[in-house]
Amino acid sequence: MLITTVEQMRALEKKANELGHTYETMMEMAGTGIASFIDTRFYMEYEEDAERSIIGLVGSGNNGGDTLIALRELQSKGWTTRAYLIKERDEADPLTTGYTEAGGTLVKHSEDPKFSTLKKWCSEAQFLLDGVLGTGAHLPLDESIRSLLKAVNKYAEGLVILGVDCPSGIDCSTGEVAAETLHCDYTLSMAAVKSGLLTFPAFEYCGNLVNIPIGFEKHLPSWEEGLHEIITPLKMAGLLPKRPLDSHKGTFGTAMIVAGSINYTGTVLLASEAAYRSGVGLVRAAIPGMIHTAIAGAIPEVTWLLLPHEAGVIAESGVEVIQKHMDKVSAMLIGPGLETEETTRHFLTRLLSPSGKKGKGSVIGFVPTEPEDVKPKSNQTLPPLVIDADALRILADIPEWWKMLPANCILTPHPGEMSALTGLSVKEIQEKRLDLALHFAKEWNQIVILKGALTVVASPDGHAYISTCANPSLARAGSGDLLAGLITGFLAQGVKPVAAAQLGVWIHGNCGDLASEDVDAAAILPSDLIAQIPTSLSILRGLLP
Ligand SMILES: NC(=O)C1=CN([C@@H]2O[C@H](COP(=O)(O)OP(=O)(O)OC[C@H]3O[C@@H](n4cnc5c(N)ncnc54)[C@H](OP(=O)(O)O)[C@@H]3O)[C@@H](O)[C@H]2O)[C@@H](O)CC1
Numbered sequence: 001m002l003i004t005t006v007e008q009m010r011a012l013e014k015k016a017n018e019l020g021h022t023y024e025t026m027m028e029m030a031g032t033g034i035a036s037f038i039d040t041r042f043y044m045e046y047e048e049d050a051e052r053s054i055i056g057l058v059g060s061g062n063n064g065g066d067t068l069i070a071l072r073e074l075q076s077k078g079w080t081t082r083a084y085l086i087k088e089r090d091e092a093d094p095l096t097t098g099y100t101e102a103g104g105t106l107v108k109h110s111e112d113p114k115f116s117t118l119k120k121w122c123s124e125a126q127f128l129l130d131g132v133l134g135t136g137a138h139l140p141l142d143e144s145i146r147s148l149l150k151a152v153n154k155y156a157e158g159l160v161i162l163g164v165d166c167p168s169g170i171d172c173s174t175g176e177v178a179a180e181t182l183h184c185d186y187t188l189s190m191a192a193v194k195s196g197l198l199t200f201p202a203f204e205y206c207g208n209l210v211n212i213p214i215g216f217e218k219h220l221p222s223w224e225e226g227l228h229e230i231i232t233p234l235k236m237a238g239l240l241p242k243r244p245l246d247s248h249k250g251t252f253g254t255a256m257i258v259a260g261s262i263n264y265t266g267t268v269l270l271a272s273e274a275a276y277r278s279g280v281g282l283v284r285a286a287i288p289g290m291i292h293t294a295i296a297g298a299i300p301e302v303t304w305l306l307l308p309h310e311a312g313v314i315a316e317s318g319v320e321v322i323q324k325h326m327d328k329v330s331a332m333l334i335g336p337g338l339e340t341e342e343t344t345r346h347f348l349t350r351l352l353s354p355s356g357k358k359g360k361g362s363v364i365g366f367v368p369t370e371p372e373d374v375k376p377k378s379n380q381t382l383p384p385l386v387i388d389a390d391a392l393r394i395l396a397d398i399p400e401w402w403k404m405l406p407a408n409c410i411l412t413p414h415p416g417e418m419s420a421l422t423g424l425s426v427k428e429i430q431e432k433r434l435d436l437a438l439h440f441a442k443e444w445n446q447i448v449i450l451k452g453a454l455t456v457v458a459s460p461d462g463h464a465y466i467s468t469c470a471n472p473s474l475a476r477a478g479s480g481d482l483l484a485g486l487i488t489g490f491l492a493q494g495v496k497p498v499a500a501a502q503l504g505v506w507i508h509g510n511c512g513d514l515a516s517e518d519v520d521a522a523a524i525l526p527s528d529l530i531a532q533i534p535t536s537l538s539i540l541r542g543l544l545p
Pocket residue numbers: 013023024026027028030059060061062063064066132133134135136137138139140141142145164165190214
């Protein structure tokens with residue numbers, strides 16, 4: 001599912017129209033697409049004829065036009081339909097006459113100033129199609145529209161509400177929301193989701209997002225190029241690594257998890273188990289040796305690499321141990337629970353530096369004496385990397401830290417870590433999540449996963465992929481370890497970094513949804529989420545042909 005700005009959508013419609021795919025045709029496709037979605041989705045659930053009753057709120061613009069066509073189509077499919085016209089439409093409007101000729105019932109608000117007909121209709125219907133305003137909406141709303149939406153909010157309780165292109169009352173460019181906006185159960189997006197809807201609080205009004213094609217591909221075969229995407233299960237299914245029957249553990253790679261400290265032991269277990277459950281052949285956890293006894297029994301499948309430690313954190317000399325055991329490591333996660341002690345800072349910078357030796361690559365903790373000391377270079381022999389948590393905090397203190405990393409590492413900052421990496425405030429980051437993730441992905445030449453509700457995966461090539469998962473069960477210590485472990489597991493199996501990032505993000509979100517299906521999200525722990533990974537993977541594989 002694609003994402004456009006309102007300007008991009010207008011430009012696409014204009015171009016399609018010029019090439020012969022007229023505005024009228026696009027609207028006809030929009031309306032018939034809406035009707036066929038509704039009829040297909042709900043026909044079985046609402047078996048009785050009397051149950052298939054729908055009201056359409058019809059605005060004066062093209063959003064109202066889409067709605068009239070949808071009502072006409074539903075009427076001809078046997079639904080009981082009623083159109084409530086907010087403003088007068090042209091007497092000769094073919095959409096209005098087309099609808100009434102199909103047998104539809106129509107009332108104008110001017111004939112129902114106190115909304116008594118609307119109230120009666122709401123008490124008789126099961127569905128409401130919100131076609132008051134679309135991409136042409138600007139805030140604040142006129143009083144006439146505010147009073148209508150207030151009335152609907154009062155009378156339409158219990159109806160399934162479907163927004164045409166958007167819930168009316170949202171500015172699809174900025175995401176600004178009028179207080180009277182209806183909370184939709186579904187938002188039926190014409191051709192692509194409008195970007196303003198993927199911000200808060202607008203997203204909370206959208207319900208499930210559904211794509212209704214309007215035929216661009218007919219005249220604009222490459223219209224999708226350059227557009228950002230929503231991360232969908234169907235697409236994720238196609239990115240899963242294959243599981244050939246004649247496989248052995250080497251087929252699925254080795255993930256090394258460099259994590260943990262005396263205060264953060266569980267983080268190693270969460271990341272390692274998530275990596276394993278993504279399907280990787282072998283997980284090796286490189287940890288400060290002193291925590292081994294405490295955690296080794298927790299997951300029998302994990303193999304261990306015990307690193308030297310100082311006061312419970314990985315010591316600088318751990319680099320040499322890791323370098324001796326890099327054979328066959330096909331992806332590496334660095335960061336969860338490392339803490340940010342001086343010796344661990346040196347460990348990280350040496351691990352990332354080309355020689356891995358003490359001195360020039362070790363840029364933290366001392367003032368460099370030679371100018372070249374301040375120019376970080378990356379270690380090109382490292383496998384694909386995921387950099388998370390404390391490793392991000394350590395990097396944030398190094399000038400031009402991104403030059404220490406090979407290109408296309410996956411960085412997984414939450415807004416606080418993003419703030420440390422960029423110097424911007426959390427508020428600034430949250431206000432412009434998509435733009436900033438893209439900007440810095442390009443500047444750093446790295447893949448940036450900006451975590452949080454509506455997680456953004458931004459690629460340095462300017463493409464972004466947004467998760468529509470917003471589940472509070474994911475907002476808990478340890479949840480990020482699970483995500484980082486999953487992504488590392490996919491990377492280790494040979495999945496390309498941008499694809500591994502999306503797979504991890506989707507499965508992580510889906511685990512939250514699955515775990516909170518029947519229980520209160522407040523009580524869900526990251527280990528409960530991990531238990532859902534097998535179900536989530538089988539959901540994806542079930543989508544494959
Ligand atoms: N173009 C195409 O080819 C296709 C378009 N499609 C569909 O069209 C939709 C966009 O249509 P649109 O441009 O007509 O805008 P839309 O939102 O329906 O209404 C504008 C009207 O609302 C009014 N209005 C605005 N703000 C207001 C306020 N605060 N308070 C009160 N009134 C307000 C505004 O009045 P004005 O400000 O001009 O006085 C104007 O009369 C799009 O979302 C999609 O559903 C699809 O069919 C695919 C093909």
